[in-house]
Amino acid sequence: MAFLGIDHPLIAVRDLDKAIETFRSLGFFIAPPGQHPWGTSTALALFNHQILEIVSIGDASLLDRYETGGFRFGRHVEEFLEKSEGVALTALFTEDAEEAEAQLAARGISCTGTIDFGRDIVCGDGKPDRTKTTLKMFRNDAMPRLSVFACQQHRRDLLEFPDRMAHPNGAHGFAAATIVAKGKAPVLDWLTRIHDVSATTDAEGFDSVETINGHWRIVTPQQFRSIYGADLPDGFLAEGPRIAALDVRVRDLAAVSGLPITTEISKIGGITMRFVHSGKQI
CATH class of the missing domain: 2.60.40.4320 (Immunoglobulin-like)
Structure with missing residues (x-):
């Protein structure tokens, strides 16, 4: 069985509000937008262990943050959007990012770098909590649009809320x-x-x-x-x-x-x- 699965292709768009409206018209429940710490804005349609994620440029002053191995997530999205909209890169589901890195290294695919980040949230019961996510980047220089990253959501319980996973289109x-x-x-x-x-x-x-x-x-x-x-x-x-x-x-x-x-x-x-x-x- 494959170790990694398709988690969320990042659909890069120039107008996030318009894209949210479009995907809602197709019957997706899109959660209120947020922002990555490297400056890209993001809106999600959540599934079980998969996500439809729409990204755009939210705060250009942050695009150089979280550099790893010469890769800047925000700049990658920005450079993609300078040419076209579409899937800029894809997240792969894993429950163990370190093991994913080791397995891919054994198959001749080197990790570009690691990004650890989180954000403070307030749960439905009013209690504060914090998400934790680890990304292992695997850039493909020959086919940059097929670059991927292994994504481990350490607190998936803070992401996959049942009421946000019920889509009108089923x-x-x-x-x-x-x-x-x-x-x-x-x-x-x-x-x-x-x-x-x-x-x-x-x-x-x-x-x-x-x-x-x-x-x-x-x-x-x-x-x-x-x-x-x-x-x-x-x-x-x-x-x-x-x-x-x-x-x-x-x-x-x-x-x-x-x-x-x-x-x-x-x-x-x-x-x-x-x-x-x-x-x-x-």
């Missing part, structure tokens, strides 16, 4: 994240080494890498168009392979049949999306 996580690449081999090598599995094909016959939380689907631009009916914007792959779509699991496809899903990538934060359940999609 969403309960990601079935797949679809990567578009002109050449699949480097992507498959990167992902199979991260997850310590062999590549396979998914139920629709496309190249796939399974994780404990959904799977990566790797497709060509032509295959992407056949799946989603969407055209990639000009220059979409200028900096190499990247995530272009998310498949979101829902409990009842009938409940989402009238939602305003669009095939225009520019309309949903630089990605497209479909709802899936029991091998069906919409």
Whole structure:
């Protein structure tokens, strides 16, 4: 079984308020926005051990904070947004960040650096508490849009509140994240080494890498168009392979049949999306 799973792709957008409105119109419960200590603003749709996270630039004066191994999280998002919206990098679920680093090192993937952070909160009963999160960054210089980080939420109980995980559209996580690449081999090598599995094909016959939380689907631009009916914007792959779509699991496809899903990538934060359940999609 793969040690790491898809936790939360970070969808970088230029206008956070507009993006929140868009995702709420698609039936997601989006919690009130907050801010990372490195200056990016953030809004979340929470699932069990997965998150749909939207990020933007909140306080540009903080973007150089929390530098690790030459990597600055805030600057990475800023540089991505200078070119386009979309998934800037992806968090991978782990319950042991140190073990994740050790396992990836054994497979020839070096940790760029570590970020530890937390924030003070007030719980529903009025008592103060503090979150604690450890990030292990794994930058891919050849394919920067596929950089990842292992994310250990030490206090997941302070994140996954049941009332914030009940979405009007019935969403309960990601079935797949679809990567578009002109050449699949480097992507498959990167992902199979991260997850310590062999590549396979998914139920629709496309190249796939399974994780404990959904799977990566790797497709060509032509295959992407056949799946989603969407055209990639000009220059979409200028900096190499990247995530272009998310498949979101829902409990009842009938409940989402009238939602305003669009095939225009520019309309949903630089990605497209479909709802899936029991091998069906919409």
